[in-house]
Amino acid sequence: MSAAIRSPQPSPPLTRSVEDYLKSVFHLTSQGGFATTSDIAEMLEVAPPSVSGMMKRLSETGLIEHVPYRGVQLTPQGRRAALQMIRRHRILESYLTSKLGYDWGDVHVEAERLEHAVSEKLIERMADALGEPRYDPHGAPIPTATGEIEETELISLAEAEVGSEVVLREVSDEHPARLQYLAEQGLKPGVRLTVIDRQPFNGPTTARLGDGTTRVVGQELALLLLCRPADGE
């Protein structure tokens, strides 16, 4: 009889903190490369030594790969866990918006707390009730239950060529006030925009909406508006 495949340790459930660290690392490495100690510290609002400590523990449990003085990356196992958290977060955001009348500025904070408390079963029931949504209210792709996530090249409105037509796909922000403002301006995922001007030196971009009205968007905000080129008329 050949050796049985070693089943992965009955790993203890991850703590809330660990879940947060994994999510941070995921986001910080989504463009490739390493996540640095100070970036993680800033994102989680903790002191850098706290991050060093946690990184040590996480690499001991095999969730991340730590190259001292360089930074960290997720192992496949860590990536799986991170994607699960992101799925939870985005399903929660979708559910709160569609079923409980939250608006897209308020969902983030609520989902942030709930994602650590919900069971897999609950998430799947919510996903089911929503018809297995593929994008959350901000347009971000929702990982599948099996841990696949759509990766699309998007460009920010701040980079879109003047004269081009784009479709706003995703609003990469979580600040309630900014999101509310954007919603008031009609800048929500799905909207078609024509880039008609951009001022130099990181100046504002002007875009025309489908109804002919225009919006002037400062660079800071424009960077958050992720678009894809509009296809055909």
Add this chain to the structure above:
Amino acid sequence: MSAAIRSPQPSPPLTRSVEDYLKSVFHLTSQGGFATTSDIAEMLEVAPPSVSGMMKRLSETGLIEHVPYRGVQLTPQGRRAALQMIRRHRILESYLTSKLGYDWGDVHVEAERLEHAVSEKLIERMADALGEPRYDPHGAPIPTATGEIEETELISLAEAEVGSEVVLREVSDEHPARLQYLAEQGLKPGVRLTVIDRQPFNGPTTARLGDGTTRVVGQELALLLLCRPADGE
């Protein structure tokens, strides 16, 4: 100018643990009297010294009244907090059952984790979506947002007089398997029962349902079936 009414301290949010202790004390003192250290320890599955320690902290923060070697009771402030948790728990149970297809045996565990993570706003939205329910799926009364809870004298089926007619009001249990069994037997809140027999020495009670079929219920279970006398006829 007279002294302003001292507004209550900007008290830090309660921890998960503290919330659990308060709920325990509430349940253990619901018939009046004190909650003892060992009862709390047993209910929360922690060692008695852990309870002593927590009781000390909670009485310092004014949530409970601790009489050393006697036990504890909730202060008005502690009671308010406990009722808030119970409201959360029961609204969550109701929501999960009505809106997400959970059955009454599974809701407790899920609600137990969620109750520490949900915001007041979310609970009120759920309550609203449900039409401000007054009872949870087990028939337990849901405290109002302002902290009032209905108190009704109920007797268990094990105490109901043989020959009497009762209505099952509440199933005071949280074990999935037992609850599922009871549901299969049709023993759910609202059901009308005629007590037709009880064996001596804590023996089983026999009851007839509306459809004429009978159920034989051992004392352990009968104690969990809380009833009120049936009015009418």
Add this chain to the structure above:
DNA sequence: TTTGATAATTAGGCTAGCCTAATGCCCTGT
């Protein structure tokens, strides 16, 4: 009234996560 059982508390320790202060590594600019 003393004794013993039982329950509560104190003593002392551990882990997870956080902190600040001190130290060490790495790289770039002179």
Add this chain to the structure above:
DNA sequence: ACAGGGCATTAGGCTAGCCTAATTATCAAA
């Protein structure tokens, strides 16, 4: 080639919550 600056890490401490072992209080029964 090396001096600094900047970032990462180590050292050392703190709190919340839990634990076990030791001690002390209470109460009932002899």
